[in-house]
Amino acid sequence: MLTRYNQVDVEVNVGTMKRSRIRYLVLLFLSFVYIYFDGGFFPYTLFYIVLLLPAASVIYLVVVFYSFKYNEKLEKREYQKGEVLDYTLRIHNITPLYIAYFNVYMHMEGQMLIKGMKNEQLTLKPFSVQEFKFNVPILYRGKYKVGISHIEIRDFLNLISVKYLPGETKEIRVFPRLLPVEELDIPYVRISENEYLSRNKETGHTEIRDIRDYMYGDSFKKIHWKLSSKYNKWLVKETNSSSEKEFWILLNLSRISGDADEVLMIEDRTVEFLVSLARVLLNSGFNIKLCFYRSEQVFLTFSENKGFLQLYELLSLIPFDQNAHFREIMDLFSETMPERRSVLIFSPVIDEKQLDCLNKMAANGHDLSLFYCKVEESDIREEIEKALEKELPELGIMAVNLLKSVTGQESIEETGCRYYEGEKS
Numbered sequence: 001m002l003t004r005y006n007q008v009d010v011e012v013n014v015g016t017m018k019r020s021r022i023r024y025l026v027l028l029f030l031s032f033v034y035i036y037f038d039g040g041f042f043p044y045t046l047f048y049i050v051l052l053l054p055a056a057s058v059i060y061l062v063v064v065f066y067s068f069k070y071n072e073k074l075e076k077r078e079y080q081k082g083e084v085l086d087y088t089l090r091i092h093n094i095t096p097l098y099i100a101y102f103n104v105y106m107h108m109e110g111q112m113l114i115k116g117m118k119n120e121q122l123t124l125k126p127f128s129v130q131e132f133k134f135n136v137p138i139l140y141r142g143k144y145k146v147g148i149s150h151i152e153i154r155d156f157l158n159l160i161s162v163k164y165l166p167g168e169t170k171e172i173r174v175f176p177r178l179l180p181v182e183e184l185d186i187p188y189v190r191i192s193e194n195e196y197l198s199r200n201k202e203t204g205h206t207e208i209r210d211i212r213d214y215m216y217g218d219s220f221k222k223i224h225w226k227l228s229s230k231y232n233k234w235l236v237k238e239t240n241s242s243s244e245k246e247f248w249i250l251l252n253l254s255r256i257s258g259d260a261d262e263v264l265m266i267e268d269r270t271v272e273f274l275v276s277l278a279r280v281l282l283n284s285g286f287n288i289k290l291c292f293y294r295s296e297q298v299f300l301t302f303s304e305n306k307g308f309l310q311l312y313e314l315l316s317l318i319p320f321d322q323n324a325h326f327r328e329i330m331d332l333f334s335e336t337m338p339e340r341r342s343v344l345i346f347s348p349v350i351d352e353k354q355l356d357c358l359n360k361m362a363a364n365g366h367d368l369s370l371f372y373c374k375v376e377e378s379d380i381r382e383e384i385e386k387a388l389e390k391e392l393p394e395l396g397i398m399a400v401n402l403l404k405s406v407t408g409q410e411s412i413e414e415t416g417c418r419y420y421e422g423e424k425s
Contacts (some may be wrong), residue, residue, distance in 0.1 A: 013103065013152070013161070020158035024054070057155035060097065065153055065162055067095045068102075068124075072147045074170055081141050081177040081268065085114065089132045089147065093124035101154035101161075107169075110146035112260065113138060117146075140264045141176045141271060143317050145169055175316040176268065179276035211235055212338055247281055249274065250333055251292040252326040252347035253318065266373045267320050269402045270348045273371060275312050277344070282308045290314075293322060293329045297336070320348070327353035330361070340365040351376040355387055362395050369398040 031050045035043040069092040079085060093099055102122040111117050114134050122130060151164040211224060214234030224237040251274065256263045278288055287303045290311065302311045326347055334357070337343070343366050347354060350372040362368055370392065375384050388399045 013154075017154070017158055017161065024050075024157060024159060053157060054155075054159060057157040057159060061153065061155040061160070061162060063095065064097060064099055065164065068093055068099070068153075070148070070151075072166075072170060074146065074172070077170075077172050079138050079172060079174045081139070081174055081272065082137055085134065085136060085138050085146075085172070087114065087117075087134045087146060091122065091124065091130045093126065093128050096126045098126060098156075099124040099153070100156055101152075101158060103152040103154075105149045105152065107145040107147065107149045109144040112264075113140065113144050113146065113174075138174050139268075141174045141268050141316055142264075143171060143173050145171050173317065175312070176272040176275055178279060179272060211237055245285065246287040246289060246342070248289045248291060248337065248341050248343045249278070250330065250343060250345045250347075251290065252329070252345075252349075253292050253294065253320050253322045254326050254349075255321055255323060256349055263320075266348045266403075269373055270346055270371070271315050271318075273402050274346050275308075275315055278302070278311055279308050282311075291333050292318075293324060293332070297332060325353065327351075327357050330354065330357040334361050334364070337366070340367070342367045342369075344369050344371065346371045348373045349376050350374075350384065350388070351378065352380060352384055355384065355392075358392070358397055359395065362397055367396070369400070371400045371402055373402050 028050050031043075031047040035047050071090050073086075073088040073090075075086045089104075091102075091104070100123055102124055104120040104122065106117050106119055114136050116136070117134055120132070124130065147170045148166050150166070152161050153164065154161040211227060212235070214223065214236050224235045227235045256266060281288060282302065282304055285304075287301060288307070288311070290298075290300045290302065292298050300311075300314075302308065330345075343361065345358070345368065347370065350370070358368060358370065370388075372388075375381050375388070378384075388401075392399045
């Protein structure tokens with residue numbers, strides 16, 4: 001699908017070709033009038049030259065189309081956000097012909113990712129080489145098409161054009177960066193496992209506190225085999241130790257409206273904070289139950305280092321493209337959630353309806369933490385911001401603005417190249 005910018009370029013090129021065709025037809029008509037009123041060697045010579053020019057132009061176009069060469073160089077296909085992408089494009093005119101109309105169209109995904117990469121209208125001299133080099137930090141996670149989308153070549157009369165499609169579409173995958181622990185300046189990261197488990201230690205660590213139906217992602221170690229056999233369905237036992245060592249994460253994948261750069265920045269900040277926090281929790285021995293909605297409810301359980309690699313791979317490329325309102329999704333998950341859970345809610349954009357659902361979940365005994373990037377534009381935006389800063393903490397709900405959580409430190413968007421120098425895992 002053509003983007004708005006490519007459509008503008010195509011419309012401009014079509015307009016110039018229409019004008020060139022009109023000029024040629026006018027010239028052909030005038031040359032015909034010339035021989036009609038004043039026949040002779042020179043008028044007829046001029047007429048046949050004008051008449052045969054399109055054929056010569058088509059032959060020129062065929063020669064150029066099958067003769068030009070180009071090559072793209074991309075250092076690697078997988079990056080971490082903040083790493084430097086090195087891309088080189090060389091276009092060779094190996095013919096003695098002057099190429100006046102040579103248009104290179106780049107993938108718009110690459111143009112968004114690489115500042116300065118844009119569609120090029122070139123004029124190639126005989127036996128010349130044109131080179132374009134880009135060496136820039138990657139600011140956003142995701143999967144992107146980079147490099148040439150297609151090449152358009154026109155004949156020297158600018159009457160017709162042909163399109164050249166590359167044999168391979170170059171794609172890169174950009175993984176979110178992993179934040180250093182000092183940037184995760186929130187209580188959940190700094191609490192030790194023993195301190196967390198001691199909150200309810202008087203109840204004992206092996207006491208069964210609940211029996212519930214099996215849900216996708218539950219460990220088979222939790223299955224209560226006797227009761228499952230008795231009732232002919234999978235039943236899972238919840239002990240104090242298992243519930244205390246488990247965090248539920250609700251991720252809002254609803255589509256975000258706004259400027260493309262701002263949307264990408266918000267999505268990236270949400271994902272990189274989530275994966276960084278998850279790594280700390282998993283390394284501390286906690287289990288994570290990740291919940292999100294993609295056409296249906298999805299429950300995924302992760303534990304220890306291997307679980308982090310799976311979670312990291314999943315969230316690196318996951319799109320924020322759902323149309324359902326997150327309030328409805330929160331209600332849906334809340335109905336299936338066991339009582340008294342530690343729940344981390346990652347919602348890039350927060351609104352009044354989500355606050356109402358948070359209050360209901362807190363009233364049901366859940367220990368809630370909200371991570372967000374901005375408040376939705378509305379007439380009551382100031383009231384919502386006040387509730388996030390003052391009212392939620394009074395209810396025991398911690399609210400963290402991810403765009404303000406790094407105090408006194410530059411962000412990846414400001415520095416470009418700075419990223420966490422650790423292993424992906």
